[in-house]
Amino acid sequence: MVTGSGASSLAMANANSQKVRRSFSSKSCEHRESEEDGGDTMTMFEVFNGNRREKIVLQRLIVIARLPRHLADRTELGAHYEKLNFQLRKQYIWDHMTGLLVIYPSCLLHVIESSREVLLSVLKDLEDIRQQPDRALLEAPKVVFMAHNPRRRLFQQWSYKVLNADQGAVDAGTKGLEEEEEEEESTETLVCTVLSALQKLGGHLETAQKALPGSLLDDTPDLIVSQEVLDKLLARDDLLTPQQHLQMYDSPLNLSTDFGQVIRSSSLTRV
Template sequence: MASQDLDAEFVRSALEDRESLFHRLMGKHRTGRKKFLLHRLTVIGRLSCEAADRRTVGDHLERLMVSLQRRSAGEDVTGLLLIYPRHTLLVIECSTEALLSVLQDLRHMEENSGPILEPRVLLVSHDLPSRLFQRWNYKLLDESDSQRTLVSDEQSPEKLLSDTLHQILRLGHHLFNKTHLITGSKVIPDEVLKDASDAVPPQAAVSRLLQMEALLSPARYISTYHSPLHQRLDSESVWPAMEHLQII
């Protein structure tokens, strides 16, 4: 009898240990969960302003970033804005609410001849495990900066898109390693990019990508993202259901 009691106590102890381990794992999981889903938006566009006034683009988006962070305290908005002589490339990492606000702002600019014309969404990555960019920064690029990487006319749009996205990832990793040189400034210093010219997408690539009809405008992306899928089934138009839809 005593032996049975010991066995029962052992089993009960083992179950308690497993339960406590389960709860510890669940607690760790809950602690590790992000407060909000993190998304990365990559957009290209054409500038409406002259080269001498390009800083107004950076100022506009800087005000937007500040507004978004004030609206949602604790939810950082990070990313990168590359301002070419005639085009722009924007990467933003933010919450779902902030993502929608940025898309709406880009739509408003397009509809009202704002600083960025013809914005097109290259990619939206949802529920990211971590950020690629630790801060919000921008960089004014001159003609020489935006032409260091050659773009072949024979390169397919799909390959060009893939190469551009890979360059953005490489540029993000490079900026992460140079964080100590950017602290305290929204503008990326020239010395930070001097040894990473091949990681900066050239302006010619942005110009060609803007011609891709498959890329959605912010307005079309918002409409597509929020519209339900309407797939009409035979069973919706015929009653009773068609014989081939019946489960036997």
């Protein structure tokens, strides 16, 4: 309950935040226009090293999901996302999509880097798959993390890797956690384990001579996020589903000063 001067402060804060958003939007448009006027020229050094000056506000989405038992050929998942990537490239010409899909024996880890529109399309596709139980390629998808405007991309292109049964079974980053059997790992700890492994993989890709992360994972299996960590995350109820994550974009913060109350149209939170 907020009354008196508290309600006035909230109203002023809301007005200020709207001004900031308008200012940011205006600056973003001006920045894009300056690039289109010739500011996006790249040097040969940038091209050779796979660097790019973004024409979008970059976002990074990390999702996980279980694989259905009836899925005999796991490459079907890779083919599905290759097709989706091709469709999104035609729809969003400037919104280059990069990332990595790692397909484990019983689950998957998918990292997608692109614009907000592309990431929302991937989430909607996950929801469409979930609503097709007879021929679903995955089950119980969950959003692990979404980064807004990261400093750089972890991957320079999109690719997928199908792991063997013995790959991803052990992760050096979780050995210390396994020793603490009495205390259950928090969701935050598990998410940080995933993020740390992906950052290490991205760092190795910058210095390695290999074009795709798949071959690097074969040579350096300790960079693979363990399937055990992903299984634990899939069992957590505090991670959002794609549907819940999409609902957040349609549920803005509403301030009601008439009754001196702050009403949020959705109480959903994200890690």
